[in-house]
Structure formats: C-alpha cells, structure tokens
Amino acid sequence: MDIVRPGGELSTRPLHFIWIADCSTSMKNNGKMDALNQSIRSAIPHMIRVAEENPNADVLVRAISFASGANWHIEEPVHIDDFRWKDLEPHGVTDMGKAFTLLSDALKMPPMTDRALPPVLVLVTDGQPTDDYKAALKELLRQPWGRKAVRLGIGIGKSANERVLREFIDNDDLKVLQADNAEELVEYIKWVSTVVLKAASSPASQTEESVSPASNVIIPEIPDDFWESTDVSVADVW
Amino acid sequence: MTSGNQQMSVLRMSGSMMSLDMAYSSVRGNLHVIRELPNQDAIDVRELGDELIISLADGHGSNACFRSDLGSKMAVEIANDLITEKMDLITETPEKSKEICEELCKTIAESWSKATLRHLGENAFSDSEVDDLSEEKRKTLGKNALIAYGTTLMTVILSKNNIIVMNIGDAELLLKYKNKPDVMVLNQDKRVGNETESLALPFAHRYYTVDIYEIDEIEALLATTDGYPNSFKQEEGFIKVIDDLLSITKSHGIAAIQDNFETWLTDTSTEGSGDDITACFVTNFA
Numbered sequence: 001m002d003i004v005r006p007g008g009e010l011s012t013r014p015l016h017f018i019w020i021a022d023c024s025t026s027m028k029n030n031g032k033m034d035a036l037n038q039s040i041r042s043a044i045p046h047m048i049r050v051a052e053e054n055p056n057a058d059v060l061v062r063a064i065s066f067a068s069g070a071n072w073h074i075e076e077p078v079h080i081d082d083f084r085w086k087d088l089e090p091h092g093v094t095d096m097g098k099a100f101t102l103l104s105d106a107l108k109m110p111p112m113t114d115r116a117l118p119p120v121l122v123l124v125t126d127g128q129p130t131d132d133y134k135a136a137l138k139e140l141l142r143q144p145w146g147r148k149a150v151r152l153g154i155g156i157g158k159s160a161n162e163r164v165l166r167e168f169i170d171n172d173d174l175k176v177l178q179a180d181n182a183e184e185l186v187e188y189i190k191w192v193s194t195v196v197l198k199a200a201s202s203p204a205s206q207t208e209e210s211v212s213p214a215s216n217v218i219i220p221e222i223p224d225d226f227w228e229s230t231d232v233s234v235a236d237v238w
Numbered sequence: 239m240t241s242g243n244q245q246m247s248v249l250r251m252s253g254s255m256m257s258l259d260m261a262y263s264s265v266r267g268n269l270h271v272i273r274e275l276p277n278q279d280a281i282d283v284r285e286l287g288d289e290l291i292i293s294l295a296d297g298h299g300s301n302a303c304f305r306s307d308l309g310s311k312m313a314v315e316i317a318n319d320l321i322t323e324k325m326d327l328i329t330e331t332p333e334k335s336k337e338i339c340e341e342l343c344k345t346i347a348e349s350w351s352k353a354t355l356r357h358l359g360e361n362a363f364s365d366s367e368v369d370d371l372s373e374e375k376r377k378t379l380g381k382n383a384l385i386a387y388g389t390t391l392m393t394v395i396l397s398k399n400n401i402i403v404m405n406i407g408d409a410e411l412l413l414k415y416k417n418k419p420d421v422m423v424l425n426q427d428k429r430v431g432n433e434t435e436s437l438a439l440p441f442a443h444r445y446y447t448v449d450i451y452e453i454d455e456i457e458a459l460l461a462t463t464d465g466y467p468n469s470f471k472q473e474e475g476f477i478k479v480i481d482d483l484l485s486i487t488k489s490h491g492i493a494a495i496q497d498n499f500e501t502w503l504t505d506t507s508t509e510g511s512g513d514d515i516t517a518c519f520v521t522n523f524a
Contacts, residue, residue, distance in 0.1 A: 003494055005502045006482030008475020010509040013468060056269055056512025109430075115468050115511075118431050148431035173374065202269070202300070221372045 012058045015117040015201050016077060017047075018106070019063040020099050022125035022156075027090040032126055032156050035182040041085040042186065043193035050197050051080045057117055057201035066099035068092025096125065096164070097133035100140045107145040118217050119149040120200050122192050123168050128161035137167060150200050150217050154179055154188050174219060195220055258290070258396070259492035262518035263499040267465055269512035275299070278307045278389075279463050279516040282314035286325055290396040293317040294409060294516045296463040298388040298436065302375045304367050305357075309387030312353050313437055317346045317393050317404075329397045332450045339395075339404050343446035346391070347406075350437050354387040388438035394461050396520065401451045401459065406442060408434040410467050412460040412480045413451060421477045424449065434464075458484050458521035466503070466517055469510020483519045495519060 019040060027033040051059040060077035064070060065088050073088060106112075107119065140146040153165030154177045165176040177192075179185035200217050266277035278297030284290070293314035297306025320342060321328070328335045363386065368376060379385055390407025403411055403424065411424035435445035460480045470476040486494055503515045 003486055003490060003498055004482075005498075005505060006486065007470060007479040007506070009471045010469050010475070010506060011471035012509070013511055053272075054269060054512070055272075056507075056510065113472075114430050115470070144430045148433070221374070 011115075012056045013115055013117045014077075014113070015057045015059050015197075016106075016112075016119040017059060017061045017080075017197060018103065018119060018121050019061075019073075020103065020121060020123045021063060021065050021073065021088055022094060022096070022127065023065045023067040023088050023090050024092060024094040024127055024130075025067070025090050026127055026159065027088075027156075030157070031182065033088060033090045035185050036124060036156070036189075037085065037087045039182075039186045039189035043189050044080070044083055044085065046190055046194045047080050047083075047197060050194050050201070053198070054201045059197065059201065064099045064102050066095050069095055070098035070102050072102065093130040094125065094127045095131045096123075096129040097131040097136035100133060100136035104136070104140045104143055104146060107140070107143045107149070109144065112145050116145070118200050119145055120192070120196055121149050121151045122154065123152070123165065124154045124156065125165070126156040126160050128159075128164055133164065134167075141170060150196060150219065152192050152196060153177065154185070154192075156185060191222060257522065258520055259487060259522045260290070260518065260520045261492055261495040261499050262292070262516075263503055264294075264516035265500055265503040265507060265514065267512050267514040268508040270299075270514060276307045277514050278310055279465075279514040280307075280310040280314045280389075281516050281518065282318045283518070284318045284322055286322060288398055289325055289329065290520070291318050291321050291325075291393065292396075292461060292518050292520070293391065293393040294461055294463060294518060295392075296390045296407065296409060296434075296465075296514070296516070298390075298434070298438075299514075301370055302379065302385055303388040303438075305354075305386045306388050308357065309350075309354060309384075309437070310389040310391075312357070312387070313346075313350050313389050313391045316349050316353060317391060320345055320349060321393065321395060325395075325397075328395060328402065329399070332400055335397070335400060335402055336448055336450055339402055339448045340446070343404055343406070343448065344443040346393075346404075347437055347442040347446070350391075351384055351442075354384055357387075358383055382438065382440070384438040388436045390434055390463070391437055392461055394459065394518070394520075396453065396523065399453055401453050401456060403449045403451075403461075404446060405449075406435050406437060406446045408464045410462055410464060412462075412477065413456055414458040414480050414484060415455055416457045421480055423473075423477065453523050456523065458487075458519065460517060460519050462517040463513075463515060465507060465511050465513030465515040468513060469506045469515070480519070484521060487521055492521075 059080040061083045062077050063073040065073040151169050153169050155165055156179050162176050177188040179188050199219050264279050264281045278299045281294045283292050295310035295313040297310035327338045390409055392409035393404045395402040413422040467476040507515050
C-alpha cells in the first residue's frame with residue numbers, strides 16, 4: 001500500500017552567514033582591503049567542506065559593505081556552493097550604523113522564518129564608526145534573530161575600535177578577534193568560516209545554562225596551537 | 239507500558255468508557271546517523287484503563303549534554319510513573335486537575351534531578367566524555383552536572399473528559415478541533431534559535447506550562463519533538479501533517495500509519511532538519 005508521506009514540502013534549515021565589511025578609505029592602507037578580499041575568497045572552499053558535512057543545513061552567504069553609507073555587496077543569499085567573492089573597494093568613512101540597519105531589516109520575520117538555524121554575523125573593521133551606530137545596534141539586537149545570531153567581530157590593525165566590536169558581539173564568552181597582520185586575518189576568517197559555521201549548523205538544542213545567556217550556540221575556543229597550523233607568511237604588520 | 243527508541247506502535251483502545259486510535263514512533267535523526275550518535279529523543283506511553291499518558295522528551299544533544307539520551311529516557315519514565323500514581327486525582331474537575339498537575343511538574347523535575355544525580359554518583363563522567371569540552375564548559379558542568387543529561391519533556395494526559403498538556407521546552411502539539419478548520423499549535427513561539435527550556439535548569443518547574451482542553455472538542459492531536467516542525471519549508475506544511483494523518487486514518491485505518499510512521503519520520507529528518515524526530519498521533523476519542 002503506497003501512501004503519500006503526510007505534511008507539506010520539506011526543507012533543510014537555512015543558515016544565513018553574513019559578512020559585514022568595512023570599506024572605508026583607511027582599509028586601503030598596508031594592503032588591508034586586499035588581505036580581507038583574499039582571506040574571504042580563500043575561506044570559501046573550507047566553508048563548502050563544512051557545509052558538506054551537514055547536509056541538513058543550507059548555508060546561504062551574503063555581504064554588506066559600509067563606508068560612506070552602507071549597501072548590500074552581495075544582496076541575495078547565495079548557496080555556499082555557488083558563492084563567489086567580489087572584491088571590495090575602499091572609499092569614504094565608516095558608517096557602521098547604516099550597516100546595522102541593513103542587517104536589522106534582513107533579519108526581521110519575514111523575510112526570515114522561525115525555522116532557520118541561528119545566523120552567523122561577522123563584522124570586520126579597521127576603525128571606528130563615523131555615524132550613530134548605537135541606536136542601529138540596539139535595533140539589531142531587538143530583532144529575535146539579531147539577538148539569537150552568532151555575532152563575531154574582527155578588528156584589523158591597532159585603530160580598530162575594540163569597544164564597538166565588543167558591543168556588537170555582546171557576549172562575554174566571545175572575544176574580539178584582533179588581527180595585526182594579514183596572516184592573522186586569514187586564520188581568523190578561516191576560523192569563523194569553519195569552526196563557527198560548523199557549531200552554528202548543528203540542530204542540537206541548548207539550555208540557557210549550557211551556553212552564554214547572550215548566545216544559543218556553543219562556539220569552541222580557539223585552540224592553543226591555532227597559529228601552528230598556518231602556512232601563510234605575510235610579514236607586514238598593521 | 240511501551241517505551242524506547244526507533245519504535246512504532248499502534249493502539250486501539252476500546253474499554254467501556256473510552257476508545258481511541260494511536261500511532262507513534264521515534265527515529266534517530268539524519269545527522270546523528272552521520273555522526274554515529276544515538277537517538278536522543280525518548281517516548282513512553284501508558285494505558286491505564288480509560289486513561290492514557292504519553293510522555294516524549296528531546297535530549298539536548300550538544301557536546302555539553304553528552305548524556306542527554308539517558309536524560310530523556312529517564313524523564314519520560316519518571317513522568318509517567320509519577321502521573322500514574324496520581325491519576326485518580328487528575329480525573330477530577332479541570333481546575334483541580336490543573337492544580338494537581340502543577341504540583342506534579344515540581345515533583346517530576348525534582349525526581350528527575352535526583353535520578354540523574356544518582357546515576358552520576360554511580361557513573362562519574364569519564365575522560366572521554368569531557369575531553370572535548372572547553373574549560374568554560376567544564377566549569378559550567380561543575381556548577382550544574384544535570385546539564386549533561388539535559389532534556390525537554392512534554393506529557394499529554396488523556397482522561398475521560400480532558401486532554402492535559404504538561405510541557406517544559408520546545409516540543410510542539412497540534413490540536414485538530416471538531417467542526418473547526420483551524421489547527422491549534424502549541425509552542426510556536428519557542429522556535430527562534432535552538433535555545434530551549436530544560437529539566438536541567440535550576441527550579442525547572444517554573445518553566446513548565448500546564449494546559450487543559452475539553453476532549454469532546456478535539457478530533458485529533460499530534461505531539462512531537464521539534465525536529466518534526468523544523469523539517470518543513472513552511473508552517474502550513476507542518477500543520478498539514480495532522481490533516482493528512484486524519485485522512486489516512488479514515489481511508490486506510492490507523493494500521494496504515496503504524497506501518498509507515500517510522501519510514502515517514504526517517505525520510506522527513508533526512509530531507510529536513512536532520513534532527514531526531516518523535517511523534518505521537520491520537521484520534522477517534524470516544
């Protein structure tokens with residue numbers, strides 16, 4: 001007896017991975033912009049490998065760039081298998097708040113659904129906001145998916161405002177990733193693209209005690225031998 | 239009593255006061271098959287003459303909750319044992335039943351805590367269980383070892399007059415009313431993110447909810463762990479499950495669901511959330 005399976009259309013759970021990249025003019029200095037472009041591009045194969053290990057998570061990637069204003073650098077969520085990185089070009093100031101506003105709108109329900117996996121939001125900056133970022137960040141954290149997202153912050157060079165990145169992360173268990181040279185940037189980008197992506201794509205439920213109250217995904221710590229595995233050798237220091 | 243994992247059962251109860259059709263199954267999720275992990279869901283069903291008790295639990299399954307498959311099994315058995323003892327009182331008026339059930343929530347949470355700590359006392363955490371945990375997570379476990387056994391728990395009691403739902407966590411319940419097109423969804427608001435309330439939390443009974451429905455108004459119910467609703471592209475797709483199960487029962491009988499439930503749930507996990515799925519469908523209350 002052949003009876004059709006009950007229920008409607010099935011779907012793996014979407015996992016939205018969003019890069020939020022600083023494209024201010026200062027990113028031109030010391031090859032920071034080039035290093036970021038190269039780091040993200042080189043992380044794609046690793047992300048594909050992680051996604052393949054979890055066929056029930058549909059990893060969708062997009063990117064916001066901010067400088068004088070903010071816009072979607074890659075607006076439509078692209079499946080990781082089809083994702084191609086388009087180089088960012090530095091120009092203007094650091095309107096980070098406008099990027100948070102774009103992010104808030106994208107994380108509202110709809111367009112998001114309540115069945116998604118927690119999104120991963122990665123903020124990369126070498127400076128400090130030139131607009132009123134606080135109100136926009138507050139609105140972002142007010143959104144259910146903004147609050148439940150895994151928020152990570154990478155500071156590039158000494159001028160990156162760590163306090164602002166900490167406000168974005170809003171989780172005492174997660175540290176700002178401070179990249180002082182291209183080699184470190186490559187490794188941090190690889191880490192968020194693999195270890196964090198893998199953690200976020202698990203369907204395992206958590207109790208509020210087994211994770212930080214500010215996050216619902218257990219992010220593994222960066223291991224002590226993290227730097228020993230690198231095969232990149234870039235000498236310039238930011 | 240029937241309980242366990244990857245099982246399937248059908249029941250046609252036909253005592254002097256009550257009859258019903260029921261089918262249930264619990265399957266290991268696709269990701270747990272890939273990662274060679276056990277099913278962390280559990281279900282236990284008790285038939286007590288005219289009454290029925292169904293408990294289903296979803297062990298949390300994260301690396302800090304490495305004994306949650308045990309925690310979920312203990313939860314469903316403890317809940318059903320304790321409710322069985324109080325069943326005579328529960329069948330009184332809805333107000334009285336609610337009062338008894340709220341007390342029972344506390345007793346269940348406390349008994350589960352004691353049972354898990356007893357198990358821990360006899361089976362200390364091994365190196366292999368905690369090797370992969372960060373220092374932070376080990377400290378968290380040191381403060382609250384129950385997290386290793388963490389689980390949700392939903393119990394549905396079908397008495398002569400009422401359906402009582404006692405719940406902690408993100409299991410979901412669909413209720414199909416007679417003479418109404420809409421299906422009621424319990425716990426829809428708990429879906430965003432993977433965080434859930436748990437028996438492992440301190441004062442867990444405070445997170446419990448108790449809801450009572452008149453059985454005469456209900457045509458069918460579907461209780462399920464969150465792996466089922468999370469497998470559908472749209473909300474409507476999940477709600478459609480109960481309508482389809484009703485249609486199948488009417489056209490082919492409950493045995494048809496019995497024959498296919500495990501396959502359906504396994505396919506649903508594979509093409510959907512990848513999570514373990516446990517579901518219990520009950521209809522034809524009379």
